[in-house]
Amino acid sequence: MFIDSHCHFDFELFDDQRDSLMSRCLAAGVAGFLVPATTRNRWQKLQNLTSEYSHWRAAYGLHPYFLSGSYLSDIELLGDQCEKAHAIGVGEIGLDNWPGAVDMELQMAFFTRQLYVAKALELPVILHARKSYDLVLKCLRETGFFHGGTVHAFNGSLEQAQRFLDFGFVLGIGGTITYPRAKKAHRVLKALGDADFVLETDSPDMPLHAYQGQVNTPLSILIIAQHIATIREDNIEKIRALTYANLLRIFPKWYEDSL
Template sequence: MLIDTHCHLDFSVFKDLSALLVASRSIGVAHFIVPSTTAESWSGVVALQKQHSEISVALGLHPYFLDSFKHHHLEQLEAALLTNDVVAVGEIGLDKWPRMPDYELQQEVLLAQLKIAQKHHLPVILHARKSEDDLLKVIRQARFSRGGIVHAFNGSLEQAKRFKKLGFVLGIGGTVTYPRAKKAQRVLQALADEDFVLETDSPDMPVSGYQGQVNTPLRVVDIARVVANLRQQSVADVARYTSANLQRVLPNWHKV
């Protein structure tokens, strides 16, 4: 069984989600973690979970969309966590890409969400873009100890080890399928089996060979094959231990 640990199946580009889920299951992709992005998106994400038993969800405020942030969104998040079945707080984090929302605001909202997750004994799904060291600093500042997943990890091996010590696994997706992604591939090869999970970030982060197409959870199989080849393992072994890793860091994913 393969699991797509990060896919935005609530996005409007997925016109026939039921058919996509059936197709995914037919090739061995059996479960899907759907993180949210804004307060306005929470109801749609929760609705997906209620409609499809193979979907688990996370609720949070993504740094990319904080230009529309209001402080009462944090109170709403805490209330939503109490009234819905969620496996994590997410997608939350920091993004240093050009033209992102104010970075101090990103750090403020991240810190608040980490404290909320800690209070409610929930792991988190982290967004990290050119911000891994800052993320590690804020996690320690929050005294956050619930762990989770660092989505689309593209940092160094040393940073990977520091996240591991804090209880996180790394999300490995389409980046490693590109021949030019030598750094990401070297990091992947140096990781232990218990250090990572698989993801697509659908509909974004296309797999090599599918550029220009909408990315979907179907591509988890392609990512697993590349991972298996790079690590000289079987796809079955990769599926087995990445599923076990998800169980360890998001223990409620199969109960929802």
């Protein structure tokens, strides 16, 4: 099966089409969904949906771009939430150096504290890092975080990729590589080893080339995988098998005590 390692299938946008979309995904062979949390007030809904849909797995955390309604005290609840909801990771967490995001000092406080929670629980993390790879790596080093995880929507250089790989991470490859002009991303993808990446859509965001303006869904995993196969001169079945193996290596709790 194909696994979407990063989709926001819990968002309201999907509320009235989630069941039918799930059926279409399963029929198409997209049968695993890792859904990372964004804000504290969405944790319970994510937990409910994860117990309803047996193909879902969840990570809990506070997304760096949506911190304005969050409190550092929310992090005191994170460990309990992960345990009671059988989280397979902590996320999505990180640093977002983008207009509109809260102050970077505050983001770093949220990020490092959540890294310590993940470290204490021995859980991998789902990293959101926008224009912040060096700072994110610095935080990983300073917290001594070596449980790995995924770098969501990786779009850096091969050198930056290698530094995350050295920390035990794999790179999330998504819709960006479907754009013909994404030459650098294509070059990096081609140079990666078979063990270095997983598939993701970031649904409902990050539409594919030729689908701009439409709601992205986990069904896009099939198109992304086909593009990866073409760029790496492999067949899609090999991409399916290796990304599945990579995901299970990084998230060993995938088949453990699901809800």
